[in-house]
Structures are given as C-alpha cells and as structure tokens.
Amino acid sequence: MSEPTVESLRKQVDEINLQLLELLNKRATLTTQIGKLQTSQGMALYDPQREADMLTALQMANRGPFSNATISALFKEIFKASLALEEKEARTKIVVQRKTPDQNTVIELPRGVKIGDGSFQIIAGACAVESFEQMDAIGEVLASEGVQIMRGMAYKPRSSPYDFQGMGEEGLKIARQVADKYKMVVVSEIMDASQIPMFQDYVDVFWVGARNMQNSFLLKALGKIRQPVILKRHFAATLKELLYSAEYIASGGNVNIILMERGIRTFNEEVRNTLDIGAVPLLKMESHLPVIVDISHSAGRRDLANAFGRIAKASGADGLMVEVHPNPPVAMSDAKQQLYFDQFRALMAEVRAVARPEKAY
Numbered sequence: 001m002s003e004p005t006v007e008s009l010r011k012q013v014d015e016i017n018l019q020l021l022e023l024l025n026k027r028a029t030l031t032t033q034i035g036k037l038q039t040s041q042g043m044a045l046y047d048p049q050r051e052a053d054m055l056t057a058l059q060m061a062n063r064g065p066f067s068n069a070t071i072s073a074l075f076k077e078i079f080k081a082s083l084a085l086e087e088k089e090a091r092t093k094i095v096v097q098r099k100t101p102d103q104n105t106v107i108e109l110p111r112g113v114k115i116g117d118g119s120f121q122i123i124a125g126a127c128a129v130e131s132f133e134q135m136d137a138i139g140e141v142l143a144s145e146g147v148q149i150m151r152g153m154a155y156k157p158r159s160s161p162y163d164f165q166g167m168g169e170e171g172l173k174i175a176r177q178v179a180d181k182y183k184m185v186v187v188s189e190i191m192d193a194s195q196i197p198m199f200q201d202y203v204d205v206f207w208v209g210a211r212n213m214q215n216s217f218l219l220k221a222l223g224k225i226r227q228p229v230i231l232k233r234h235f236a237a238t239l240k241e242l243l244y245s246a247e248y249i250a251s252g253g254n255v256n257i258i259l260m261e262r263g264i265r266t267f268n269e270e271v272r273n274t275l276d277i278g279a280v281p282l283l284k285m286e287s288h289l290p291v292i293v294d295i296s297h298s299a300g301r302r303d304l305a306n307a308f309g310r311i312a313k314a315s316g317a318d319g320l321m322v323e324v325h326p327n328p329p330v331a332m333s334d335a336k337q338q339l340y341f342d343q344f345r346a347l348m349a350e351v352r353a354v355a356r357p358e359k360a361y
C-alpha cells in the first residue's frame with residue numbers, strides 16, 4: 001500500500017468537516033426545539049447542571065488525542081452558540097422586542113395626535129390638577145404653543161402620606177373640561193386597576209408612574225384595554241425590567257405603549273435623579289415602542305429645562321414631558337421644577353430649533 005499523501009489526507013479532513021457541519025446543525029435544530037419547550041413551560045434556557053453532566057460524559061468517553069481540557073473548551077463553545085440561538089428564538093416571542101430595523105409602533109390618539117411617527121411630541125401641564133382656574137391658564141398657554149397632549153394628574157403618589165395626594169375624580173373632570181376647551185388630549189396617572197372604568201370616562205391616555213412600574217396586576221389589567229399607556233421607568237429599574245413591564249401590558253393584547261425615561265437614582269446630588277439619556281437609543285434599539293423623556297422629574301429644577309429639552313430631542317426620542325404651572329413656587333407639588341409660562345415658551349423655542357435625528361441609534 002502506498003503512503004497517504006497530504007492531498008488524500010486533506011480530502012478526508014474535508015469530508016469530516018462536512019460531517020461535523022451537518023452534525024452541528026442537527027444538534028442546533030434539536031437544542032432549539034428543547035429551548036422552545038423550555039420557554040413554553042416557563043423554564044430557564046440555561047441549565048448549568050445539564051452542561052456539567054454533558055461535559056463529564058464527554059470526558060469519560062474521550063480516548064484522545066485531544067485532552068479533556070481541549071474537549072471541554074471546544075464543547076463549551078458549541079453550548080454557548082446553541083444557547084445564543086435559543087435566546088434569539090425566545091426573543092422573537094417578546095411582543096415589545098424590535099423585530100426589524102424599520103419596525104416602529106405609532107400610537108394613535110384622539111384628534112389625530114400621533115406619537116412615534118417621526119414627530120417630536122410635547123406632553124405638558126401641571127404636576128397636579130389644583131383648580132379649574134389653574135388648569136385653564138395652563139391650557140391656554142399650551143394651546144398657544146401648539147401642544148396637543150396635556151397632563152391632567154389627579155392622583156399623586158407622594159413620598160409622605162401627609163402631602164397633597166391630588167384632587168381625585170374632581171381633578172379628572174377639570175382636566176377633561178380644559179383639554180376639551182383647548183382641543184387637546186389628556187393623560188393621567190392611574191394608581192390601581194380598580195380605577196380603570198372611572199378613568200375611561202375622562203382620560204385618553206393612561207399613565208403608570210415610576211412607583212407602579214412593577215405592579216404586575218395593574219399592568220395586566222391595562223393589557224386588557226385598548227387605550228394607550230405611558231409606562232415610566234422606575235428610578236431603580238434596568239431597561240430590561242422596564243421592557244418586561246411593558247411586555248406585561250403588550251402580552252395582554254394592548255401594544256399601545258409609550259416608554260418614558262425619567263431619571264434614575266445615583267450619587268449625583270445636583271439633580272433630583274440622573275437623566276439616563278443613553279436609555280433612549282438603547283430602548284429604541286431593543287424595542288419598537290416610542291420613547292419620551294421626562295425633563296422635569298429627572299432634573300428636579302427649572303434651570304436645566306432648556307438643556308434637557310435640547311438633549312431629549314437630539315437623542316432621537318419621540319417627545320418630551322415637562323411640568324408647567326402659573327405660579328410654580330406655590331404649587332402643591334414639585335414646586336422647584338415646574339416651569340413659569342415664559343420659561344415654557346422659551347423651552348419650546350429652543351426645542352424647535354433642534355433637529356430630531358431620524359434614528360436614535
């Protein structure tokens with residue numbers, strides 16, 4: 001028998017490569033199937049014990065020439081690739097997850113108002129409804145600046161139970177009246193699922209505040225209605241947690257969700273919260289939902305409004321939210337951050353001068 005040549009040996013290697021390729025893909029098909037079953041049964045995709053057992057079995061069967069360490073390293077790479085594939089499959093099931101680069105949810109509100117259509121929407125109004133006169137004065141200024149979405153907060157989640165808690169249903173009535181007078185839509189914060197039918201009589205957009213971001217019972221209830229929901233990020237929530245909270249609403253059938261970045265708690269004492277502006281491109285990269293920036297509760301001060309407003313628009317967000325009051329120092333809540341009317345007009349002029357990029361990332 002003649003000695004094998006390099007060519008003939010290489011030919012055998014080529015054949016084995018093809019066999020390995022087929023086996024690897026066959027393996028991937030099986031693990032993807034396992035991943036689907038695990039997801040449907042609510043099981044975690046990553047099972048460290050299963051990986052350890054497979055590695056032990058491989059080492060026991062290994063006759064060389066590869067060492068056990070090399071075999072382990074090679075198979076760990078295969079396990080990693082399979083897990084990545086399973087995770088990718090699982091993500092396609094998440095309703096709020098972006099599926100294609102041009103998938104963008106456009107929220108359609110009454111009066112033809114849209115959020116997420118490429119425009120930059122302004123949501124403005126008092127921190128809380130205090131009286132008809134206060135809201136009427138605000139409504140007039142907002143309308144003169146072309147604002148279409150008004151805050152009409154009647155339930156306030158205050159840090160102290162002794163602070164003003166909001167006007168309740170009476171406040172919602174005032175908000176609706178003023179919004180109708182100035183042809184605007186009204187948003188208002190809901191505290192509990194039991195309030196949904198009552199809110200439906202007055203508001204166009206439901207609002208879940210930072211403190212209720214992980215109230216899964218409220219989120220599930222809002223998944224059953226069809227009105228849009230603004231979901232604020234909790235001040236200690238990761239973006240993944242915010243998106244899972246949105247998923248609670250979306251998986252119930254209501255995909256009319258607007259995400260809102262409102263600042264997170266850090267060691268920075270100069271501001272009330274730290275505006276996490278990087279959240280805008282990251283959220284838009286991960287999700288097809290519109291993103292709005294709250295420039296009031298993030299800063300906690302009036303003198304940053306223009307800067308934060310410009311930054312918000314330049315970030316590629318779909319709008320900003322700002323608090324405005326006829327006489328901020330005597331406001332019943334958030335007196336330090338609500339804008340005077342002239343400051344609000346200045347903010348609008350500054351924001352108008354900034355271009356909104358077509359893409360946030």
Ligand code: PEP
Binds near residue numbers: 262
């Ligand atoms: C608000 O925007 O009215 C509010 C209470 O803010 P947050 O829920 O972000 O604290």
Ligand code: MN
Binds near residue numbers: 127128297323333334
């Ligand atoms: Mn406020």
